[in-house]
Amino acid sequence: MPSAGTSASASPRPFALLNDEPVVEPGADLLGAGRAARRLAGLLVASRDATPFTLAVDAGWGMGKSSLMRLVDAELADAPEVHTVWYNAWTSTGADALEGLIKSVLMRFDRRVLRRGLQRISERRALLRAVRAVTTVAAGPLGVAGLVDELWRGLSVNSQARNEMREAIGALVEEWSQTADFRPRRLLVVFIDDLDRCSDESVLTVCEAVKVYLDVPGLAFVIGCDRSALAPNGLLRDLSPAASAFMEKIFQTSYRIPVADQQGVREYIDRCARAVGIDQLLDERLTTLLAERSARNPRRIKRLVNGFVLEATLNPMWEDFPPEAVVRTLLLQYFYPDFYRMVACAPGSGVGDVIAEFRTYQQVRRLLRAPEPVPEAELPRVNRFLLEHDLPDLTGAAGAETLGRLERQLPSGFPEMVTDQEFTSLIDGLVALPRSEELLRRLREGAELPAPVQPEPAPYLQSLPPRPYGPASPYGTATPYGAASPYGTASPYGTASPYGTPTPYGAVQPGRAADGRADDAVLRGVRLLWVDDHPRNNETLVNAFRAAGAVVRIAEDSEAADAALAVESPTMIVSDIARGANPREGLDHIGRLRSEGRYTGPVVFYAGRVTPERTALARELGAHLTSSGPEIERLVLRAAEGELPPPA
Secondary structure (H helix, E strand, O other): OOOHHHHOOOOOOOOOOOOOOOOOOHHHOOOOHHHHHHHHHHHHHHOHHHOOEEEEEEOOOOOOHHHHHHHHHHHHOOOOOEEEEEEEHHHOOOHHHHHHHHHHHHOOOOHHHHHHHHHHHHHHOOOHHHHHHHHHHHHOOOOHHHHHHHHHHHHOOOHHHHHOHHHHHHHHHHHHHOEOOEOOOOEEEEEEEOHHHOOHHHHHHHHHHHHHHOOOOOEEEEEEEOHHHOOOOOOOOOOOHHHHHHHHHHOOEEEEOOOOOHHHHHHHHHHHHHHHOOHHHOOHHHHHHHHHHOOOOHHHHHHHHHHHHHHHHHOHHHHHOOHHHHHHHHHHHHHOHHHHHHHOOOOOOOOOOHHHHHHHHHHHHHHHHOOOOOOHHHHHHHHHHHHHOOOOOOOOOOHHHHHHHHHHHOOOOHHHHOOOHHHHHHHHHHHHOOOHHHHHHHHHOOOOOOOOOOOOOOHHHHOOOOOOOOOOOOOOOOOOOOOOOOOOOOOOOOOOOOOOOOOOOOOOOOOEOOOOOEOOOOOOOOEEEEEOOOHHHHHHHHHHHHHOOOEEEEEOOHHHHHHHHHHOOOOEEEEOOOEOOEOOHHHHHHHHHHHOOOOOOOEEEEOOOOOHHHHHHHHHOOOEEEOOHHHHHHHHHHHHOOOOOOOO
């Protein structure tokens, strides 16, 4: 990899951005979907006698469903008497989806077929709209769109007409598909995209159209959706046997797009990096990190790469640093958000230089795990590190025992991260950059970076109450993204744009009620007592809570908090831990309140540093501990609803 000092000059091309459009030509296929597209297209053509049938192209968000379907469409262009039509289910809602899908199919038929269809309707039913349709046709020629509109009016005029719709459409398809010069028949392949992004009502309507009205010979449906996302509430969004049986009736077969292999996704990252001009900034370790921590998701990789480019181009902070600094800093933020929060913690938080602490821990851990005693030359450094963490020196103590006690005082993720080679390489490279000390100082002083790129939630989720708790979380309600964050660890941010102004965080939206309507009193009646000797660290959250209707009282020490408690009991106490000269004053203060019975309600310790020792002590007090702003918001919302459980 080129040195950081030459990386900027070694790339003569200006930075560029990637688009997020589906691949439409085989030559643009970067992940080998072309082979699957050719085979799927061949199966569709060979199965024209088996129509009607429905094939699901099944994959998660950003995994290439639309691209594969577009490539299949391109392959079908060369097949004799095979026609295609596209319908994006997300563009319609409710009953409009039925009309939109059926009209999209009818628009592919010949004008003469549509005219004869109108004639048949008028002959079978003497209904006002059907008569008007025939009169209109007789009065003057209509284009295909006009004929389709008239035909739809005749088919949808009332419930009786709806009952005849399948038969009428079947007759239209039969006439269209039978040709004198081609056997066995014409084939119309209907591509339906983004079904998993629709509301329950729209999903049901599309399924109704496919199964009830369009289930006729000559039509094949290819539906792009994440079948696992058709959960967890309502008929289609649960995992019950009834829901599964219903979906099996809709999809006769499914093709699950496989996750790209390691080599394929690395090549994809390399091509994306070359396209935007950052290829010289990604070494082997960084490429591996980007591949694995992005779950090998092509769309997420594109968004992350675009994030690097936008940040390097638009944020004036990076004018003093090489582009590699942007890449490494944002990778740290995206994939190790808990660690990054400590790196960029506000002054006065008591966290200190967490990167230096981690690197010293690496060295001390290696010495304490060695079978031989710590060398005399290394003892001063080891003992100094132990003393900084309130532990006695190493004299007379076993290394493994001392290491166990030390790790209870260190941030909870350290033991896992020290064995993560991509993480340690990321940190080593960041520290080795020119002027890295200045960079880390700016980050500690609160330099603004964008919120990490999040997976795009289904639109129907955006209207649901903000209860984003995963099955694995202590809160019990399902998350739209499943149990785990796509980046391998919980992201510290909400659903904010990755490039715009930061949220506050996402759970509490000032001026927005849970149902999405304007309401600046989401937390009306909630009273928070916030105890912190550095209150400026919490201004963003405090302002968000106040804007949402909560009353927030600030106390800078235990005495001020006691005075506030004497006046009224809050809905929740939010407290720091280290205060003044006492590294555990917050814990001691809550302990006194509990033992004296002066406050028995919910408590959340909000600290820049979460360690096993602190977690255990907080749990003994029946309190939660977090370093995450979004989790504070979620806990406050649960407390406001009277549903906050004790810590797990």
